[in-house]
Amino acid sequence: MATQIQVTVSPALRRDWLYHVQDWVTTVDHKKIGLMYIAYALIFLVIAGAEALLMRIQLAVPNNTFVAPQTFNRLFTMHGTTMVFFVGMPILFGFGNYLVPLMIGARDMAFPRLNAFSFWVAAFGGLLLYFSYFAGSGLYGAGTAPDVGWFAYAPLTARVFSPGHSTDYWTLSILISGIGSIGTALNIVATTLCMRCPGMKLSRMPLLVWLYLVVSGLVFVTISPLTAAQIMLLIDRYLGGHFFDTQAGGSAVLWMHFFWIFGHPEVYILVLPAFAFANEIIPVFSRKAIFGYPAMVAASVGIGFVSLSVWAHHMFTVGMGAGPNAFFTFSTMVISVPTGIKIFNWLATLWGGNIHFTTPMKFAIGFLFQFLVAGLTGIMLSVSPFDWQLGSSYFVVAHFHYVLVGAILFMIFSAFYYWYPKMTGRMLSEKLGTWHFWLFIIGFHLTFDFMHIPGILGMPRRIYTYEADRGWEIWNLIVSSGAIFQTIATLIFVYNLVASYFKGEKAGPDPWDAWTLEWSTSSPPPSYNFAIIPTVESRRPLWDRKHPEEPDAHYE
Amino acid sequence: MSAVVALPHEPIEEWKLPSRGIVGMACLIVAESAIFIIFVVAYLFYIGKSLTGPTPREVLEIPWFASVCLLSSSITVHFAVHSLRSAKVNLCAVWLAATVLLGGIFLAATAMEWYDLIYHFGLTVRTNLFGTTFYSLVGLHASHVLVGLFMLGLTLVFALMGKVNQHHAERLEVISIYWHFVDAVWIVVFTVVYIVGR
Numbered sequence: 055m056a057t058q059i060q061v062t063v064s065p066a067l068r069r070d071w072l073y074h075v076q077d078w079v080t081t082v083d084h085k086k087i088g089l090m091y092i093a094y095a096l097i098f099l100v101i102a103g104a105e106a107l108l109m110r111i112q113l114a115v116p117n118n119t120f121v122a123p124q125t126f127n128r129l130f131t132m133h134g135t136t137m138v139f140f141v142g143m144p145i146l147f148g149f150g151n152y153l154v155p156l157m158i159g160a161r162d163m164a165f166p167r168l169n170a171f172s173f174w175v176a177a178f179g180g181l182l183l184y185f186s187y188f189a190g191s192g193l194y195g196a197g198t199a200p201d202v203g204w205f206a207y208a209p210l211t212a213r214v215f216s217p218g219h220s221t222d223y224w225t226l227s228i229l230i231s232g233i234g235s236i237g238t239a240l241n242i243v244a245t246t247l248c249m250r251c252p253g254m255k256l257s258r259m260p261l262l263v264w265l266y267l268v269v270s271g272l273v274f275v276t277i278s279p280l281t282a283a284q285i286m287l288l289i290d291r292y293l294g295g296h297f298f299d300t301q302a303g304g305s306a307v308l309w310m311h312f313f314w315i316f317g318h319p320e321v322y323i324l325v326l327p328a329f330a331f332a333n334e335i336i337p338v339f340s341r342k343a344i345f346g347y348p349a350m351v352a353a354s355v356g357i358g359f360v361s362l363s364v365w366a367h368h369m370f371t372v373g374m375g376a377g378p379n380a381f382f383t384f385s386t387m388v389i390s391v392p393t394g395i396k397i398f399n400w401l402a403t404l405w406g407g408n409i410h411f412t413t414p415m416k417f418a419i420g421f422l423f424q425f426l427v428a429g430l431t432g433i434m435l436s437v438s439p440f441d442w443q444l445g446s447s448y449f450v451v452a453h454f455h456y457v458l459v460g461a462i463l464f465m466i467f468s469a470f471y472y473w474y475p476k477m478t479g480r481m482l483s484e485k486l487g488t489w490h491f492w493l494f495i496i497g498f499h500l501t502f503d504f505m506h507i508p509g510i511l512g513m514p515r516r517i518y519t520y521e522a523d524r525g526w527e528i529w530n531l532i533v534s535s536g537a538i539f540q541t542i543a544t545l546i547f548v549y550n551l552v553a554s555y556f557k558g559e560k561a562g563p564d565p566w567d568a569w570t571l572e573w574s575t576s577s578p579p580p581s582y583n584f585a586i587i588p589t590v591e592s593r594r595p596l597w598d599r600k601h602p603e604e605p606d607a608h609y610e
Numbered sequence: 611m612s613a614v615v616a617l618p619h620e621p622i623e624e625w626k627l628p629s630r631g632i633v634g635m636a637c638l639i640v641a642e643s644a645i646f647i648i649f650v651v652a653y654l655f656y657i658g659k660s661l662t663g664p665t666p667r668e669v670l671e672i673p674w675f676a677s678v679c680l681l682s683s684s685i686t687v688h689f690a691v692h693s694l695r696s697a698k699v700n701l702c703a704v705w706l707a708a709t710v711l712l713g714g715i716f717l718a719a720t721a722m723e724w725y726d727l728i729y730h731f732g733l734t735v736r737t738n739l740f741g742t743t744f745y746s747l748v749g750l751h752a753s754h755v756l757v758g759l760f761m762l763g764l765t766l767v768f769a770l771m772g773k774v775n776q777h778h779a780e781r782l783e784v785i786s787i788y789w790h791f792v793d794a795v796w797i798v799v800f801t802v803v804y805i806v807g808r
Contacts, residue, residue, distance in 0.1 A: 244634045278642070297746075303661045
């Protein structure tokens with residue numbers, strides 16, 4: 055009898071397990087795809103974070119031999135490539151996928167199957183990049199990851215200088231993930247324009263949706279040039295072409311232009327979703343409607359356009375001549391105007407508000423301050439003579455990490471604490487969240503504030519070690535010690551994500567008393583999102599429902 | 611959440627949103643245009659920078675006939691959509707067949723041109739910068755023609771099998787927008803490669 059029970063139970067269990075796997079693999083539900091994007095990005099965040107930690111251990115003291123020079127080159131290449139293409143892009147697309155249809159009162163994206171395709175093709179790209187560790191030397195079976203740096207300047211990427219297949223893995227993985235990015239961006243635009251619920255005019259859309267519309271538009275005109283450049287590189291490497299072959303008249307500088315035509319708008323592709331989260335989170339915890347909605351939309355669209363004309367500020371040290379230098383200095387400074395408008399609008403939203411310092415709000419306030427500082431060092435670097443001094447130094451590394459970590463990652467953490475209740479039905483622990491926030495902000499400032507100083511003292515980026523007599527030792531030690539705080543904080547965050555899923559406080563549909571449509575459905579939302587397609591009359595439909603005596607519609 | 615209260619409100623005017631097929635195709639065209647722009651810029655940048663021959667003037671002939679065929683296929687595909695909208699399925703199939711034929715002639719002409727260049731003039735991707743940029747740009751366009759022909763051919767087969775009706779007019783229109791784009795790109799490629807570059 056006992057054996058009989060075993061026989062009947064275990065296949066049933068296995069079928070159950072397989073059923074769930076099959077359910078996730080074949081799903082076209084925007085919420086499940088969004089969660090898979092986020093989970094996939096979090097895995098790569100941990101991997102690329104570990105790479106950063108290894109580099110900081112190597113640089114903590116002079117003349118260190120913790121990792122070999124070749125390994126160090128692979129570490130910074132993989133760290134940069136992973137963070138941009140397989141953490142930043144997927145995590146932001148993940149939140150976009152999850153939130154955009156819910157916020158505009160739709161039941162799914164415009165093209166659900168394209169959505170699933172985009173995710174799986176992007177996921178395959180990430181696996182391909184890391185597969186190079188096993189197959190980078192091709193048939194020899196010796197693993198070598200790409201070591202050409204995340205912007206892979208020519209002619210280092212030519213067959214002669216990068217033999218083996220590691221560079222091909224880099225090219226192909228980015229090419230493939232780019233196809234996924236364009237698919238998802240296309241989907242977000244079509245969803246936003248064609249799937250809005252009745253009454254959801256463009257002028258009433260939540261700012262998050264507006265920003266994702268701008269981001270998706272940017273993806274078309276920035277990821278595509280990168281795709282084109284990668285095709286050219288493949289033609290060079292496989293068919294013997296001469297696009298970037300300086301021996302045959304090709305130009306190495308052309309690659310720089312093509313790469314940064316992608317590379318700089320990419321920064322805005324990553325930071326605009328962070329702005330989008332801030333636009334939703336700051337008003338809710340200030341208990342006020344966002345200040346200057348039309349100005350925010352205009353500033354976002356303005357940033358989108360101006361960001362297309364600033365790329366060559368990455369190339370001041372190439373020697374482009376006075377005309378281009380002046381133009382790109384000017385356009386780079388101009389972009390601080392719409393960004394400044396945004397900062398003032400967030401401050402004005404906070405002003406006079408009844409501020410609730412929940413964990414998402416703490417991260418959002420950290421974001422505001424740190425994004426301002428990152429913008430200020432950005433203005434310093436936009437001055438081309440200043441850039442000639444500090445280009446390719448740790449000052450630059452500190453500047454862009456201030457944007458990527460201090461602004462973008464802080465807002466991503468904030469978004470996790472804010473929308474986790476919607477995605478899982480459980481609250482994240484506020485106590486662990488507070489620990490996470492304070493440890494992370496201490497670690498962040500130890501690492502990235504002090505990283506500016508060795509840069510000013512002349513420490514170049516991408517060196518695997520340095521002599522003891524340069525005066526850089528103490529600064530590097532402080533920078534590396536900050537990494538430990540950030541690691542512990544991130545582990546607390548991961549623990550919080552897992553533990554709260556099982557025993558977090560039940561959230562209910564609307565734990566923050568918020569105003570956008572995703573909070574009008576249950577947590578987690580049913581697969582059809584809304585039993586009845588909602589109708590909206592203002593920018594804060596839930597405010598209208600909660601306060602029928604004084605709806606927003608009267609004031610807009 | 612508090613109970614939903616009916617709000618006194620003005621009746622919502624008819625809620626009409628654009629077609630997602632057309633918006634999606636427009637997005638794809640923007641993205642594809644960006645790819646073509648980069649290849650065109652590379653072509654223009656490398657004009658006259660080849661270190662060895664052959665040069666464009668020595669080997670390229672202006673493909674007038676093929677170009678006229680491709681551009682007129684834009685007109686035939688337009689008529690195909692138009693006749694499907696007014697439920698004339700057979701007429702639509704005729705126009706589709708004409709479009710596929712014209713596109714096929716264009717591809718065949720490209721193939722013959724390449725055969726000539728490779729076997730008589732010895733121009734390959736490896737030969738010089740002209741070869742690299744020429745085959746990349748014209749090849750990128752030709753591959754788009756191929757994709758378009760596949761989609762149009764498939765529609766033609768379905769039409770002949772009697773599986774296409776008036777309700778599919780919007781989908782055919784999406785394909786036709788792609789085909790117009792491919793033709794428009796050819797005007798740019800033609801100008802850059804055969805007029806400016808020669």
